[in-house]
Amino acid sequence: MDFRERIFQQEGERFPGKTYVEAVLEPAFNEAKNHLLGPMMAINKAHLIMLREQELLTEDEAKAIARSLVGIEMEELRRSAYTGQFEDLFFQVESRLLELAPDVAGNLHLARSRNDMGIAIYRMVLRDKLLVTLGSALYLKEHLLLFAQEHAETVMIGYTHTQQAQPTTMAHYIMAVVDLLSRDIQRLLNAYRTCNRSPMGAAALTTSGFAISRDRMKELLGFDELVENSYDAVCGADYLGEAATAVQLAAINLGRTVQDMLQWCTQEFAVLKVASPYVQISSIMPQKRNPVSFEHMRSLLSSSAGNAAAVLTMMHNTPFGDIVDTEDDMQPYVWKSLSVLEQMYRLMACVIGTMEVNKEGLLERAKGSFATVTELADTIVRTDRLSFRNSHHIVSRVVKEAMAEGLRADQISLDLVNRAAREVIGKDLVMTAEELSLALDPVHFVKIRKLPGGPNAEEIKRMIEVRTTSLQSDAKWLEQEKQGRAQMWKELDQRIADWSVG
DSSP, rough: HHHHHHHHHHOSSSSSSHHHIIIIHHHHHHEEEETTHHHHHHHHHHHHHHHHHHHHHHHHHHHHHHHHHOOOHHHHHHOOOOOSSSSSSHHHHHHHHHHHHHTTTTGGGGGHHHHHHHHHHHHHHHHHHHHHHHHHHHHHHHHHHHHHHHHHTEEEEEEEEEEEEEEEEEEHHHHHHHHHHHHHHHHHHHHHHHSSOOTOOOTTOOSSSSOOOHHHHHHHOOOOOOOOSHHHHHHHOHHHHHHHHHHHHHHHHHHHHHHEEEEEEEEOOOOOHHHHHOOBBOOSOOTOOHHHHHHHHHHHHHHHHHHHHHHHHHTTTOOSSOOGGGGTTTTHHHHHHHHHHHHHHHHHHHHHHHHHEEEEHHHHHHHHSSGHHHHHHHHHHHHOOOOOOHHHHHHHHHHHHHHHHHHOOGGGOOOHHHHHHHHHHSSOOOOOOOHHHHHHHHHHHTTTTSTTTTSSSHHHHHHHHHHHHHHHHHHHHHHHHHHHHHHHHHHHHHHHHHHOOO
16 A cells, blocks of 8 residues: 555545544634624525515515524534534535525525625624724723823833933823823724625625625625725735734733833832732742733733734735635634733733832832933023033033932932032032922922923823723724624514514
8 A cells, every 4th residue: 555545545535634624624614613603694694685675586585595594503503513524614504504495595695605705704703803802992991091090190210221211100101001002992993994894795706797786785784885896805805914913013012011010010110019819929939929910911912913913924925816815714813813912901901900009119219319300401401591411411410429429319419519510611500409409309390291291290181081082982982883783683683583484
């Protein structure tokens, strides 16, 4: 027996081969029965309604097919295992319909193909998953805004290049996270809008010679628009790529914040204390409160970004045609990336909403830090009318000398500043000791930075109000979309149910 005969003996000589079943068809079938069966049946119902309205089916034919659709046991299909009798779930469902209505059920496939039908199913699944993820993103945004409101006056040091830079507030930092999240939400919304377009009526590639209504199918299935060009309808995969790109960037963005917060949980930073439901203890070290929620978020967000990247990689260099690369194999990666991102949004909201901030420690650290000396340089410009560069030189000498003497920023004296001034400009400054003290106060530093987008508490409150209004608008839109989907399913089911008993 040669190697070919051994393979045929193991795999079989007819489609599908044993390994092909294990590696491709069975996993695809399991994904389909769990994710695609509902939308598949919705498309069957909508197509039947449209065919009858276009008078491509008689009333009796439509009623017979309706009865067969109602007769499909959905839970039985969801429990079924892949046997190889049918290539995929579509043919298994079609076979069952033909059993229930042998004379007419075959006409349900009039003027459509697995091509346009499959893409429509995938778009329906993806749009629902995008809505779920958007809901959790808005949930996180709500809790971030509440957290920012609570910490509008929590002064802390802001860092650039990982070094102490300038005083800011916890709310100022969190509002930057809110705005980043808001852009991620907009990208997910745009992905939803691109996804929510109907390919139905494209058939295999070139539409059909039958007088079907593509617009009616769009309406019945709750799509906002048509993918007008029929070639594009069955070959375009950028709706997947756009969703994957939005997810990848969103996961990366949130991961950067998680990394900061994980570092802030260390005893050295002593900024955050994660609530007990989201920490774990050590099996050997009694003092440990391990912020494992942040650790899991960090790794899982990376997995979300990785799965999204896999989608884009799988799309790369695939021909612009109807291919399964953009269907069975790729879709689960999109779903997984969305699912993980959605879960991390919810987890982050819970952790943010329950953690404690070391306000006193942050303020004390800011008072002793040289992060305030930018304002000292600015103050000298105001009081002594020096150029900023000369003022900068003076303050640079002050900082160097203070550090050499082991002084904190709030221990800098006017005498020390004047010594530095005499070295740079040859004379003492007009600035008073009171003005020096105020310039080195981190609370004052934050208070006077009230330009749009600055950390001043009133400016932060204004930004929170604006973002809250935007959140409410997005939440209202989301609820309307969910209601629209629910109404779509209800109307389809009711119409077919009425026909089945008519």
